[in-house]
Amino acid sequence: MKITVDAKHAYRKWPHVEKFQNTTLRYTPSSSFPEVMEKVIGRPSIIRLFVTLDEVWDYRTDTYHWDYPIGVNPYIGDKNHYAYDWPLTVPSPVNAHIQEYLISHSAYSDEVLLNLRRYERETVDGVITYEQYERVFEKVVEYYKDLCPNITYIECCNEVELPQFGNLNMKEYYKLYKCACRGIQRLNQKHNYKMPLKIGGFGMSSGISHWSYWQEFLELLSKDENRSIDFYSMHEYHTNPQRIMEFYMRHQEIIHELKLPDLPLLMTEYGLRVGLGDAGRPTNIQNSCGEIAGMILASHCPSLKIFPWCTFHNPNQQLGRTMFILNEANEYLPTPNAHAMTMFKMLGEHELMIEEYLENKVVATIDEERICVLISNPGQAETEIELVLDKLENGSYDIHQYMVSNDLNNCLTNPSSRSLQATKELNTEVDNHKLCIYDKMIGNAFCLWTIKLHNR
Numbered sequence: 001m002k003i004t005v006d007a008k009h010a011y012r013k014w015p016h017v018e019k020f021q022n023t024t025l026r027y028t029p030s031s032s033f034p035e036v037m038e039k040v041i042g043r044p045s046i047i048r049l050f051v052t053l054d055e056v057w058d059y060r061t062d063t064y065h066w067d068y069p070i071g072v073n074p075y076i077g078d079k080n081h082y083a084y085d086w087p088l089t090v091p092s093p094v095n096a097h098i099q100e101y102l103i104s105h106s107a108y109s110d111e112v113l114l115n116l117r118r119y120e121r122e123t124v125d126g127v128i129t130y131e132q133y134e135r136v137f138e139k140v141v142e143y144y145k146d147l148c149p150n151i152t153y154i155e156c157c158n159e160v161e162l163p164q165f166g167n168l169n170m171k172e173y174y175k176l177y178k179c180a181c182r183g184i185q186r187l188n189q190k191h192n193y194k195m196p197l198k199i200g201g202f203g204m205s206s207g208i209s210h211w212s213y214w215q216e217f218l219e220l221l222s223k224d225e226n227r228s229i230d231f232y233s234m235h236e237y238h239t240n241p242q243r244i245m246e247f248y249m250r251h252q253e254i255i256h257e258l259k260l261p262d263l264p265l266l267m268t269e270y271g272l273r274v275g276l277g278d279a280g281r282p283t284n285i286q287n288s289c290g291e292i293a294g295m296i297l298a299s300h301c302p303s304l305k306i307f308p309w310c311t312f313h314n315p316n317q318q319l320g321r322t323m324f325i326l327n328e329a330n331e332y333l334p335t336p337n338a339h340a341m342t343m344f345k346m347l348g349e350h351e352l353m354i355e356e357y358l359e360n361k362v363v364a365t366i367d368e369e370r371i372c373v374l375i376s377n378p379g380q381a382e383t384e385i386e387l388v389l390d391k392l393e394n395g396s397y398d399i400h401q402y403m404v405s406n407d408l409n410n411c412l413t414n415p416s417s418r419s420l421q422a423t424k425e426l427n428t429e430v431d432n433h434k435l436c437i438y439d440k441m442i443g444n445a446f447c448l449w450t451i452k453l454h455n456r
Contacts, residue, residue: 001383002356005364007371008391010350014365017295018344019045020307022269023105025052026085027314028070028092029332031104033324036332037311038108040419041323041341046153047109048268048307049102051144054081054118056098057136059128066143067099082121085164090314093326099147106148111195113153113268113307115203116140120157120166120176130179138183145187145197153198155233155268156180159205161213170216174224177201181228198230203268207236208247215254222258229261235269237309239378241294241360248301262303269309270294271321282320285406285444288336292376292446295344296360308337325411331418333411336446339404339420343448347372370452380443387437389451392430396454399426399437405445423447427454 021037021044054075055068071091075081106112116137123133137156145151156177160168168176184199202217204210214234221227232251236244244267251265272282272290282290291308298306312332313322323338334342348367364373377383401424404410411417428435441447 001358001361001375001377002386002388003358003362003364003373003375004355004388004390005371005373006353006355006391007366007389009353010366011353012351014347014349014351014363015299016042016344016347017299017306018042018341020048020266020305021046021109021341022048022307022310023050023101024310024313025050025070025101026089027312027317028094028096028101029312029324029326030094030096031100033312033332034105034108037324040334040338042345044109046111046113046305046307047105048113048115048155049105050115050117050158051098051102051140052118053116053136053140054084056140059119059122059132064139064143067097070096070098070101080122080127082166083164084118084121084166088164088317102144102148106150110150111153112148112151113155113266114141114144114151115155115158115268116180117158117165120160120168120173123176124166124168124172130175133176134179134183137180138187141183141197142187142191145193149193150195151197152195153200153231153266154180154184155203156199156201158203159235160202161210162205170213170220173202174217174220178224185228200229200231200233200263200266202233204234207234207238208243208250211247211250214251218254218258218260222260229263231264231266233266233268236267236294237269237271237273239272239274239290241290241297244294244298244304244306245301248298248304265301265304267298267304267306270306271309281318283444284320284322284412285336285404285410286378287320288340288404289376289378289444289446291337292340292374293360293378296363299363308341319412327411327415333418334420335412336404336410339402339409340446342420343374343402343446346448346450347374370450373449373451374446375441375449376446377441377443382440382442385437385439385441387439387449389435389437390433392433392435393453394431394433396427396429397435398452398454399428400424400450401439401447402450403441403445403447405442408445
């Protein structure tokens, strides 16, 4: 792989794609985690948090549990309550409660996207009424917005077309979405929030593979003269990053055809899938390598924001996707997924021109201090790297390489790996305005090169 970087041609402001992050209620960390997360991968512009309506409100007694212990199922044996993803949910390993989860994470993010889910099936099946659903949705948002004022985006439901999230069709979902919209509208009118609430959906799974659901959702919106929508949301898990661009292009095409507003498209979950079902989950190094190309590609879609899945998750279920693990000493250690976000954070403010087309596996940036080049090599094949930096100032340069692979900077294979460390440190003289670096990368590896004038 030859990479020729023009050190004098900064052609656009680099959009820091790592600024949008995810959490889960299926394995919730302690309130100390968000501070660790911020130190390692940076402060998110938006973090996605969750409230599960069936945990905060018990439909059987019409009672609210405003600080419920996360992941404790109160409906075992209740035949009227839909199973959802409860079989995959375990209590928080640190006995976290919902308020500490929300408060701690919201304190380390500029804004919060709050997803509210469950009770979809009970409402559609008539176990609870639509009026009850609307009242509960509104009351829950109001309570937690008061607790965390930077809750801004409200995502109504999550992957409702899948059996474990309700198994709804689009007409069924849209009726629930309208309940949520009315509730959010009333809250904004009532409180005149400094950071008004925004409503969107539908958190669709499977990206382009579920286009028929997306098409129907947009058609329902277009036919609704009283529609309310501030953002669109969907998910993508696949090894082919080109699907991101295809979805974005189709989405732009259809909203223009249907005369819908051109609003932010939030990919509120993103990761790799290397097969079908849970057996197809990637390894952590596979996921991090593959996500890099997808996120670089997505950086060219102005209204698209990607939320990688996930900052912290159950290692027995989603070890390949989690950015941190909790070790036996109760320390949160960054995995290769977190290192990928750290490298994105380390990139500069302006993107440099690269001569070759490299399938979005490489990005180069510059700021006042240094040049950074991020390179990913997903897949099994080893590759030779020829990195050429052209039009440099002559002088002495300090060069650092940060390589991540199955064996390097990987706490999952080496428990003593506690943070991203330089794997090579060089100093070289440039006297003809050009620097050449030769290296090898094994398959499923990625690295960041930093190049800085000595003593700058």
